[in-house]
Amino acid sequence: MPGPLLDTLKGAKPDIAPVWLMRQAGRYLPEYRELRADKGGFLELVYDSEAAAEITVQPIRRFGFDGAILFSDILIVPHAMGQGLEFLAGEGPKLSPTLLEAELSDFAATYERFDPIYETVRLTRQQIGDQVTMLGFAGSPWTVATYMIAGEGSKDQGPARLLAYRDPARMQAIVDAIIEVSVTYLRGQIDAGAEAVQLFDSWAGSLAPDEFERWVVAPNAAITAQIKQSHPDTPVIGFPKGAGAKLPGYARETGVDAIGMDETLDPAWVHSKLPETIPVQGNLDPLLVEAGGPALPERVRTIIDAFEDRPHVFNLGHGIGQFTSIEHVEQLLAAVRGA
Numbered sequence: 001m002p003g004p005l006l007d008t009l010k011g012a013k014p015d016i017a018p019v020w021l022m023r024q025a026g027r028y029l030p031e032y033r034e035l036r037a038d039k040g041g042f043l044e045l046v047y048d049s050e051a052a053a054e055i056t057v058q059p060i061r062r063f064g065f066d067g068a069i070l071f072s073d074i075l076i077v078p079h080a081m082g083q084g085l086e087f088l089a090g091e092g093p094k095l096s097p098t099l100l101e102a103e104l105s106d107f108a109a110t111y112e113r114f115d116p117i118y119e120t121v122r123l124t125r126q127q128i129g130d131q132v133t134m135l136g137f138a139g140s141p142w143t144v145a146t147y148m149i150a151g152e153g154s155k156d157q158g159p160a161r162l163l164a165y166r167d168p169a170r171m172q173a174i175v176d177a178i179i180e181v182s183v184t185y186l187r188g189q190i191d192a193g194a195e196a197v198q199l200f201d202s203w204a205g206s207l208a209p210d211e212f213e214r215w216v217v218a219p220n221a222a223i224t225a226q227i228k229q230s231h232p233d234t235p236v237i238g239f240p241k242g243a244g245a246k247l248p249g250y251a252r253e254t255g256v257d258a259i260g261m262d263e264t265l266d267p268a269w270v271h272s273k274l275p276e277t278i279p280v281q282g283n284l285d286p287l288l289v290e291a292g293g294p295a296l297p298e299r300v301r302t303i304i305d306a307f308e309d310r311p312h313v314f315n316l317g318h319g320i321g322q323f324t325s326i327e328h329v330e331q332l333l334a335a336v337r338g339a
């Protein structure tokens, strides 16, 4: 019995939409903040399989979500490729040297860094019930490349977009390297017990149409095809944040099994543009959950109603914010489950 989330990703339409939230394992939870204060930094937690499994399970215990997303980060892939990675408190990630200062061939890869992550998946799978779906993930190549090139989060992903225009062959080599490592990493997660995987393309929205085809559609299609070859029964969820009008093309051309939708998309528009057999996931604005109030259950209802005729996984349009109150998450769940 696989559970309602996995069933939905495979095309079922349960009466109540299964629900999980992007970034559900993290800073809005007091029990996470406590463990983080005990253990020191974020990366220490990620590479400590027991702590990471505990954090992965925390939101399931508290809220009974239908999916448990592996506690890790998309930047573990560059770290394993040999790039230096630090998370400085209050500043976000720093990767060094950047790919403006160094070549990929300067890096010494340490793929053993993936081993504790696979162990987190195994430990989590043992702790959650069989009705809860274990979700693995990786960043999509374009989004990961934007961090590897700039060395940090960047406004409009300018450094990566410039590199792609100035030296497309070098950009292609970077993206191809990320594809290869990500496929290995995702296969490892699935072999360890992940039942579905999500590809986070958080910065897909900054690309012009031809660039979107080359750096978003093609790499996500390549990863999906390779996962399908080795693990044909494991659903792949694509989340091209900010794709807007390019979403139907992304859905058609990448071959992903399910589509994650950001909060800017009108559910009625998505429903009319995607084939009815494709499961969708999303797309409540995380800031509405932070704000709360009567608009929260109303918006939940609108989203659920828009997708009543297709497989739909309830989620946010992006990660839950660290200042979101527990009460508002409870209201969201009551609205989804009572709806």
Ligand code: CP3
Pocket: 021, 022, 023, 024, 025, 026, 027, 036, 042, 069, 070, 071, 072, 073, 074, 075, 087, 091, 092, 093, 137, 139, 153, 200, 202, 319
């Ligand atoms: O709960 C979950 O979703 C599982 C774990 C998860 C994290 N990051 C944990 C995390 C997942 C799936 C991610 C994905 C991720 N990481 C993305 C793609 C999705 C998105 O949000 O756009 C990106 C772009 C990153 C890179 C990253 N990691 C940044 C920019 C930052 C700093 C800013 C921030 O949002 O916190 C992180 C740190 C990070 N990743 C934290 C957590 C819980 C906070 C670490 C802490 O200070 O405790």
